[in-house]
Amino acid sequence: MHIVTFERREGAALTGDGEPGPESMSTAALGFEALEGVRLGVRRIGALLPVGPLAGSVVDLNRALAVKLAAEDAGAPEAEADSLLPADTLRFLRQLPGSLQAARRTLEFVLSALERYDAPDLAAAGVVKPRRRVRLCAPVPRPGKIVGVSRNYPAHAKERGDDPSPTEPVLFLKAPTAVVGPEDEIRLPPATARVDFEGELAAVIGRPARRVPVEAALDCVAGYCVANDVTARDYQNERGQRFLGKSCDTFAPLGPALVTADEIPDPQDLGLRTKVSGEIFQSGRTKEMLFPIAEVIAFASQLMLLEPGDVLLTGTPAGVGAARVPPRWLRDGDVVEVEVERVGRLSNYVKADPRDD
Numbered sequence: 001m002h003i004v005t006f007e008r009r010e011g012a013a014l015t016g017d018g019e020p021g022p023e024s025m026s027t028a029a030l031g032f033e034a035l036e037g038v039r040l041g042v043r044r045i046g047a048l049l050p051v052g053p054l055a056g057s058v059v060d061l062n063r064a065l066a067v068k069l070a071a072e073d074a075g076a077p078e079a080e081a082d083s084l085l086p087a088d089t090l091r092f093l094r095q096l097p098g099s100l101q102a103a104r105r106t107l108e109f110v111l112s113a114l115e116r117y118d119a120p121d122l123a124a125a126g127v128v129k130p131r132r133r134v135r136l137c138a139p140v141p142r143p144g145k146i147v148g149v150s151r152n153y154p155a156h157a158k159e160r161g162d163d164p165s166p167t168e169p170v171l172f173l174k175a176p177t178a179v180v181g182p183e184d185e186i187r188l189p190p191a192t193a194r195v196d197f198e199g200e201l202a203a204v205i206g207r208p209a210r211r212v213p214v215e216a217a218l219d220c221v222a223g224y225c226v227a228n229d230v231t232a233r234d235y236q237n238e239r240g241q242r243f244l245g246k247s248c249d250t251f252a253p254l255g256p257a258l259v260t261a262d263e264i265p266d267p268q269d270l271g272l273r274t275k276v277s278g279e280i281f282q283s284g285r286t287k288e289m290l291f292p293i294a295e296v297i298a299f300a301s302q303l304m305l306l307e308p309g310d311v312l313l314t315g316t317p318a319g320v321g322a323a324r325v326p327p328r329w330l331r332d333g334d335v336v337e338v339e340v341e342r343v344g345r346l347s348n349y350v351k352a353d354p355r356d357d
């Protein structure tokens with residue numbers, strides 16, 4: 001299942017003064033009492049329709065369940081939907097596996113309804129939205145923490161001068177405030193002149209992990225998404241400010257969707273590629289990792305609690321801009337595309353912030 005966090009960006013009903021308001025639910029269209037509208041700009045959890053003529057459209061999962069319950073004459077359908085399948089991503093992750101089971105049943109309801117002539121009008125109900133009418137956000141807009149693995153690909157460690165390779169995972173933290181989504185800009189701060197890209201596979205934690213063994217570690221993963229561990233190399237290296245160099249605003253793009261773990265049974269055999277303005281810079285496979293994801297989770301959990309919604313950045317292959325001769329730093333107008341096989345493609349424009357006078 002491909003789970004997304006999204007905002008509605010157009011198509012709301014107009015209020016009496018012509019301003020955007022909540023989407024109205026037509027009683028005639030739905031066949032039951034109107035539900036409360038959803039306002040623009042509110043982040044909600046959804047799923048991408050996998051098949052059919054509307055494939056790629058976004059399903060508002062919470063609202064779809066409310067419609068389903070209302071059609072079944074359930075009392076307080078919205079309250080029950082909020083309880084079973086929260087619209088907030090972090091609440092959804094904290095309620096796994098029950099919330100995921102509800103999401104799957106709800107998506108099945110939507111797919112079935114789209115094939116029936118007598119089903120509720122899901123478009124009028126605000127359940128199914130064309131991709132152009134929503135803005136995708138990071139699958140986990142504000143993780144509790146972001147844990148990264150330093151130089152987890154031997155070829156990258158070598159190009160960065162790390163020889164011999166470490167004997168255990170070397171972890172670092174990245175500020176959650178750095179997270180942006182697949183349609184957001186990477187902003188270049190005036191204070192740094194050496195901003196680099198690092199395409200990565202990200203694992204999202206779905207159940208608390210404390211002192212878990214390696215063989216059980218992947219059971220703690222809710223799913224996977226694509227990440228770009230953007231880094232200010234001058235702060236990371238010359239100034240010794242690793243956390244700051246990793247944590248600038250917009251330096252943690254995530255997306256486009258959270259692909260549930262059942263669809264990625266082996267995260268250690270996925271292709272990964274990074275392009276900058278159309279040129280391929282990184283190309284590798286996750287099987288090249290020095291420390292597989294399960295080992296990293298097990299190692300980190302011996303000393304720290306990993307919680308639902310935490311994000312693990314699993315390392316980047318060789319080919320970063322800092323290793324080029326001359327170095328290839330990100331610049332205004334670049335487009336960075338990170339693609340992970342079976343997970344998706346994450347694209348972000350690069351924009352230089354103006355200097356303060």
